Amino acid sequence: MKTAVMTDSNSGITKEEADRLGIFLLPMPVIINEQTYYEGINLEQRFFYESLIEGHDVSTSQPSPGDVMDMWKQILSKGYDEIIHIPMSSGLSSSCATAIGLAEDFQGKVQVADNHRISVTMRIAVMEALHMANEGRSAREIREDLEKRAYDSSIFLAVDDLKYLKKGGRITPAAAALGTVFHIKPVLTIQGEKLDAFAKTRGMKKAKAIMLKALKEDLEKRFPGIDSKYVRIGAAGSGLSLEESREWQAMLQEMFPEVQVYYDHLSFSVGSHTGPGVYGMGFSIVQDPSIS
Template sequence: MSRAAIVTDSNSGITQETASEMGIRVLPMPFTIDGKEYFEGISLTQAEFYEKLTQNADIATSQPSPESVLELWNELLKEYDEIVHIPMSSGLSGSCQTAIALADDFDGRVQVVNNQRISITQRQSVADAIRLAEEGKSASEIKEILEKVKLESSIYITVATLKYLKKGGRLTPAVAAIGTMLRLKPVLQIQGERLDTFSKARTMQQAKKTMIDAIRNDIETRFGGLDAKDVHLDIAHTNNEEEAMKFKAEVEAALPGYSVEFVDPLSLSVSCHIGDGSLAIAATRNLHI
């Protein structure tokens, strides 16, 4: 039986400490802040990131260098027969396509999964990959399974400020100004390759209700009316843990029988585009094979 190592990146929200507990490896995502390079979870903590964000630092995201990816793969292949590499969605970063190109030189021993997920849904893909590897699936089989179910998840996000969406070019200055004046709270959706506008609300409470209703609709329609044991619910936030825990209670009250498994910070690659104070909820259909 082939032994497969599982690799992901820090966009999954999995910390280096948690990765060690899970028996996987996490590539830290690089950031350039005011001209200096940092690595998520290595030389840049969540607290440090938000401090720099609120100080209007010049922040740019990047992807792991080919050298760092190859170094990790070569190290792992001394111990493992194969590698399953699960990067963030190809629609949100070039790191997936880079990894696919690099894997061509490994004669099939490295399988790059393009299942178009990020943050807490990407984390679930990693958990599924671990389980499949423990069940004896090969790297290519794991890749095939995860890509087959790639759209069986959704993330909904609401932001506390329109500042960073405007800065990133997702809102025109005029729309951002009107939205700020009216105190609008956009609800965004990540499903597959894109971060899109889903709806808008006047208050954070209304935005949270919109997200809960959207998740309920996904469970009833896209996921075929699954019961609680067949759906993972998770919550993420940007520097907003207290409100995230309150949101957890609201979600569980609105969806009796369902429980929220994780309440985690959103990956910094998402956070730098939406700012602090955001809340997100994700639903992922449990893997059945």
């Protein structure tokens, strides 16, 4: 049984990485001033965040059903027997539910995992799927495993500018104005399904400290005594400079010296709601210490 692994660009996996690893990557559509771009194909970080900052009409969309099915057909025509498809969390987008519905026409050859993840934790789920596929596991077995352990993860984000949350209707204009005056930085969390408020503080330095403490406490409370070789921690950011991203990754590595820490850009699906200057982090628990 030859099983293909497919995901979308919300995983933080780039096209170059996907090609090197043998993963099939579906780019997410982004609409800027009524023109459609595709994340990682003809839309890069700089232009995306410049468009947000300059006030252009920016929105994200799920892939068209035709694009999804065409990609599945192309993969199956390349000698694969099955596909395990890992889209972003059903709690954050309807693209997962759409894919599950479309898969019904493929007689079980396409299994869609509702893994309840995005960004740095979604990346690890994809890498685990690839590891299981290389071991000869079926797409159904991989889907069941990923869904069973979907909540063995956690994400925290600190938002720099409240106007993007206001634009998306997540806070009121009055709250955004007040927060801007007092330099309030909200800390958000994704625990499987939704993007929710976790804390608020004044200044990004304090927000980072809150996130570091929260992630450490969450990991220790939910997985007490776990061997660090089964923990993966991802640093993330939106529109950060190379220096800022390296400093953030180094800060997490210092907090978790025995854990493998990596860095990814936040996907545009998240960045469109939070804006630039966001710092994020997340952990995932893996079953095999060779997963990276």
